Amino acid sequence: MIIKKTKKIGRDKKLTSSHSFTIWQSEIRNRGYKVKYDYISMNGYTESVMLVPITKDKKIILIEKFCTANNKFEFVLPGGKIEKGDNLSHTAQKELVEETGYEAEKLIFLCSLDILPAYFVGRTHGFLAINIKESNEFARDNEESVRIIKLSLKKALFYINSGGISDARTIALILYFNTFALHENYSLLHPKSKVF
Known part of the structure; x- marks a missing residue:
């Protein structure tokens, strides 16, 4: 049996920061041992939204954008960070339009x-x-250069299976939609679904 005795010791220590990120260090006590772990947080926000937009002809809208960290273009669902004081639904609509x-x-x-x-x-x-x-109200974010593409669910699943879509959040949300939504009327099987 696993007994959950792991806990943090004291306050996390700030190691360094940049314009976008801060690196922290936590000290953890686990079964009598002390271990140090580093983790990263975004500066100014910790939450974001991502959308699976469905057109009237049942196509999923994705964007192709350049991802600096892996130095290539990726197919991703639209989304963005939640600004301080903003709510989920407003941010989702704003990011979809932008x-x-x-x-x-x-x-x-x-x-x-x-x-x-x-x-x-x-x-x-x-x-x-x-x-x-x-x-x-369309006013595209000038910092990003993106191309909009529309894929059927079947094509999107093919892209995922073949490696054409590799962004983890995009894959997770498309597969979640495919697994828990009734495709014809988009009624969700998830009992906690909220309509905004």
Whole structure:
């Protein structure tokens, strides 16, 4: 039997920081031993949103964007950080408009994802965006160069299986949608689903 006796000792120590990130060190006591662990947090926010936008002809909208850390273009779902004082649904709508030029009539909560919880403080809240239409308020973020693509669910699953989509959050949300949603009417089987 595993007894959960692991706990943090004292306050976390700030090791260094940059414009975007801070590296922290925690001291953990586990079965009588002291161990030090480092982890990363984003500066200014710890949560983000990501959306699975569905068009009227049942296509999933993704964006192709350059990802600096792995130095290549990736197919990802639209999303972005939650600013201080902002709420989930407002951020989701704002990011959808900024990154795709579409807005959703309805947002349905799918799930929350912890990103590398042993090493990184960050949670992404996933939404299904349905009845989307072109927005009159479209103003793309000038910092990003993106290309919008539309894929059927079948094609998106093929891209995942073949390695064409490799972003972990994008894969998780598309597979979550495929597993827990009824494809014809987008009614979710998840009992905690919220409609915004």
